[in-house]
Amino acid sequence: MLKRVLAVDDDDMNLMRIKKILRTEYDVFFASSGVEALDTLKREKMDLVLLDIEMPRMNGFETFERMKEFAADTPVIFLTASGQEDDVVSAIRLGAVNYLKKPFPPQELILRISQVLEK
Numbered sequence: 472m473l474k475r476v477l478a479v480d481d482d483d484m485n486l487m488r489i490k491k492i493l494r495t496e497y498d499v500f501f502a503s504s505g506v507e508a509l510d511t512l513k514r515e516k517m518d519l520v521l522l523d524i525e526m527p528r529m530n531g532f533e534t535f536e537r538m539k540e541f542a543a544d545t546p547v548i549f550l551t552a553s554g555q556e557d558d559v560v561s562a563i564r565l566g567a568v569n570y571l572k573k574p575f576p577p578q579e580l581i582l583r584i585s586q587v588l589e590k
Contacts, residue, residue, distance in 0.1 A: 473498040474588050475516065479508040479534065480523040480550065485573065489521065492577040497584070505529030505537075512542045519587055521580075522567075524551045524558055535565055546587050550575075 478489040479502045486501050493499050500515065502508035505526055512520070520538070524531040535547055549562040549570040562570050568587050571580060 474518040475500065476519045476521060476584065477502060477508060477511055477515075477517045478521045479503075479505065479526075479531070480521075481526040482523075485523070485550075489580070492580055493584070496581065505531065505534030508534055509537055512538060512545065517542070517545050519584060520545055520547045521584075522547050522549050524549055524562070525553070532561060532565060535567070539566075548583055548587065 474497050476493060476497045477500045478486055480486050480489070481503055483503070486503070490499055490501070500511060500517065502511050506529055508520070508522070522531045522535060531549055538545065538547070546568040547566070549558075549567050550573055551558050551570060552573045559570055569583050571583060
């Protein structure tokens with residue numbers, strides 16, 4: 472059975488890129504907002520979440536904090552376009568297992584996911 476990955480990003484192009492990269496290795500689910508991600512996580516067990524930081528209404532940090540109420544054991548890799556050191560430090564302090572700066576090479580995404588899921 473394939474591991475389940477939830478990709479959360481408000482940019483459809485980013486979601487389609489993630490789907491193209493991961494579709495043969497993982498069962499990929501999508502959410503275009505933090506609210507949608509939380510709804511999905513309440514209904515479905517995921518092995519990993521790829522979570523964009525900058526999203527309208529509810530950013531990735533707030534989404535991650537709310538996830539802890541019912542999906543605390545689900546590892547999160549933050550995705551960020553900014554790459555600002557503050558974002559990276561905040562993500563790690565909150566408990567993220569890793570982060571990736573967008574745009575990322577496909578092999579780097581696969582490598583980081585596999586490292587987390589093999590632990």
